[in-house]
Amino acid sequence: MLNISDNNKLHLHSLESYKSIHNINVRKHYKILNKIIIGIAILGFLMLFLPWTQNISGKGAVTTLKPNQRPQSIQSVISGRIEKWYVQEGDFVKKGDTILFISEIKEDYMDPNLVANTKNQVNAKKQSLQSYESKVGTLSTQINAIESEKKLKLEQAVNKIKQSYLKIKSDSIDLVAVNTQLKIATTQFNRTVQLNNEGLKPLTDVEEKRLKLQEVEAKIINQENKLLSSKNDLINSKVEINRIKAEYSEKSSKAQSDQYTAMSNQFDTEAQVSKLENQHANYSIRNGMYYIKAAQDGYINRALQSGIGETIKEGTAIATIMPSQYDIAVESYVNPIDLPLIQRGQKVRVWFDGWPTIVFSGWPNASYGTFGGQIVAVENFISDNGKYRILIAPDKNETSWPKQLSVGSGAQTIALLDNVPIWFEVWRTLNGFPPNYYYNETKTKKEKK
Structure with missing residues (x-):
């Protein structure tokens, strides 16, 4: 039905007519609270104009810089039967040390002479x-x-x-x-x-x-x-x-x-x-080839084959070895939308699992426990996890990475981009826009030339 009659109109009274509201306005601490709220609002508004470093975050793990320095398996070139082990897990071996002895199982090669x-x-x-x-x-x-x-x-x-x-x-x-x-x-x-x-x-x-x-x-x-x-x-x-x-x-x-x-x-x-x-x-x-030897200096991590008399085929992994000398690095993964913003030589901040860290992603200089890195390789093919892999090496111009790091431990990275106000970053995030791509001045000059 239509409200045509004046009897159905609502008569709103001023809040000041209520006693509780009047008492609130009279009390002093409520006035102080209002000033605090107004001050915080003004401070928050001013903070919107503070600088903010755009970044691309990623997660990964500690690895080695060169492929030959990464954990690798020792394989048998020929098929045979395990006769004797010369090492155990955790042993340090030098290049050429014997790890395992196998005997022949093919009738074409069983003649001792x-x-x-x-x-x-x-x-x-x-x-x-x-x-x-x-x-x-x-x-x-x-x-x-x-x-x-x-x-x-x-x-x-x-x-x-x-x-x-x-x-x-x-x-x-x-x-x-x-x-x-x-x-x-x-x-x-x-x-x-x-x-x-x-x-x-x-x-x-x-x-x-x-x-x-x-x-x-x-x-x-x-x-x-x-x-x-x-x-x-x-x-x-x-x-x-x-x-x-x-x-x-x-x-x-x-x-x-x-x-x-x-x-x-x-x-x-x-x-x-x-x-x-x-x-x-x-x-x-x-x-x-009956004596399987170590290809380089390192530590025997795990024996993948066990027992005496067990038959193995050619190409079978027997044990894994971790090289003793290696250059540390971090492999991280970024989203496909962020891949165009990543380039070789770009500066990256890294922090590792188990190390005390305080991270302010927008203010990298104010962060604590992060280490400097530099991108040395960008993978052009997507990984199984749906992201792109990047390889980060230590930045020689900054503090060296901890020597106690172990290959395989977790790490997180932040690739630094352009500096913008906080309000711009909030507006960009709410609208889903990508970060500003940051160009080095030296690089742009070279490209122009």
Whole structure:
């Protein structure tokens, strides 16, 4: 319903009409309380203009600066059976000290004389290789001898061809001379017959000339036979050259074939020697892996394998060792929204669990028990906890960190940003704005250049 009637209106009276309120205003200590409240309000308002250092907080733990200085596990390179422990938890070991002895469990390496037998095989193969090398050298000498003999035989055959040419030339000249004698004998015979017919020569002279003509004719036939024989010798000499070439080519080819076979066996033996030498080296190195040794100086933290006779596989962690010499550092984690504000070289305040500390995040100079640090690495990939990891090293320009710190103890960090009034920080926090990114003047100058 609508309140239209005046009877439904509320009649409010002044508070001064009430006696209790009047008594409150009359009492003096209430006036003092009002002044205190007003003073605190004015003081709080003035404090809003005080400077405040923006920061990024993070939580982490103490670690080492270098990866090789962090706690690490000692692993077995080969599989085996635990036979003897030489250390116990908490012992200090030096680099090269024996930690554990294991025995062989693979049947391929159980021969106690495996290295010596492999060495004998290597020596035998090397001797075989030397014999093949000698055979290749002998065949090379044989091939050179065959080629030299072939060269001499060819020179001999060439000389014989030249002799055959000269003999053919000589027999041709003799044949020409005999033909001349035949012409002369025929002329003399005809003249003697004519003179005999005229009665100037006796019949005996005619018979002599006929006999001489027949002798010259017989000489022609004999000389022609000699010429043909010389030509036949020339052909035989040429045939001999081809025979010599074929014969010595066959001998040289056979020797070269034997040489290539020996070279092939030589190369195959060289490959076998290399393989055996590789096996010998592997077996020798494997024998040294039965004794698992410390990779650096440190303390044995925990034995991950226990007992005698326990079988382990290759790559199995046996014990953990903490290096004795290390550079302390802190790994902290920041929210992804704060990652763009983090950079290498940025100053950080650190305080550790177990150390008395009074922290004023907005006034780092007024804090007590904090130590100076400097960011040396920023991880660009998010961690499993949903934050980004940063690595902080001690600041050399400030107080050194406590020597009693242990790796793994808790730590908290504050990365310092820009200086702003408190009212601005309150307003930024209420509105969810990110902090002001602080640039070094030197860095901005370098970037501008």
